[in-house]
Amino acid sequence: MKCSTAAHWVRQVRTVPISRFWSSSLASYWPPTADLPDPFYSCVPDDVVVVDVEASGYWRAGNPRKDRVIEVGAVRLRGPVVVDTFQSLVQYSGLLSTDIINLTRITPDMLRTAPDVKSVLSSLERFIGTDTLVAHNASFDVSFLQWEFLHERIAAPRALQPSVPSSMPEHLPKVLCSLKIARRVFKETQSHSIESLIGYLKLLPPQQGLHRALGDAMSTSEIWNIMMKSIQTMTRNHRYPSLQLLDALQTGKIAEFESICRTWQFKELDC
Helix, strand or coil: CEECCCCCCCCCCCCCCHHHCCCCCHHHCCCCCCCCCHHHHCEECCEEEEEEEEECCCCCCCCCCCCCEEEEEEEEEECCEEEEEEEEECCCCCCCCHHHHHHHCCCHHHHHCCCCHHHHHHHHHHHHCCCEEEECCHHHHHHHHHHHHHHHCCCCCHHHCCCCCCCCCCCCCCEEEHHHHHHHHCCCCCCCCHHHHHHHCCCCCCCCCCCCHHHHHHHHHHHHHHHHHHHHHHHCCCCCCCHHHHHHHHHCCHHHHHHHHHHCCCCCCCC
16 A cells, blocks of 8 residues: 555546536535645555455345355456456355346356355455455445354455454555445435446446446446546546545545644655
């Protein structure tokens, strides 16, 4: 993770015209002429891992203690560039409801011959490593993954561990929710589901299909890149948004964070 240095875009990504949502989105957080203080950009992630899971329970009623993960997809982003992907079905012998089969197009036969959960979790842990996680409606994906790692007694990646290691500043988030940030960036659309944002931003549906783990992770990555570039444009700063800024966006504590930044003498953070 880079601190006090900019992570520049290495290629152009599609951005949403600022006129489409400036007046009703982040204008309430930053006046157009305001310059953000440097502490907003003090810890810039080298990589983020966008993760998505499909579970045996429908998402509104999904219970990680009753339902299980049946597919995992992850995308590693370096700036706006996809540098690696991970996808695996997960062996599952329980019953799948017709709703889940119709939604995900995952059948019991596909899961019977899938890799067992221990091998999938071990591979996922190596893929994520110590990087920050991004997920759309992160509480769902994170709760399922945390339970699976706990249930299988496998060491979880840093982002899924309940406590922050002493080497990490406590204020830095380990998980960023793209749904919460999208609600603050794209206020003009009522729904902020992946499918709705694909339509709003005029993106192509993922090749893997919606409601499949890698397909949803790829679409979330595209949405994430547009949000990052839009935040850069609106804050008039060419740097990649920092973890502090993104956490302030997802928690809605902008005014409080600005106040801290005005009185905080910036120092480089060893993160």
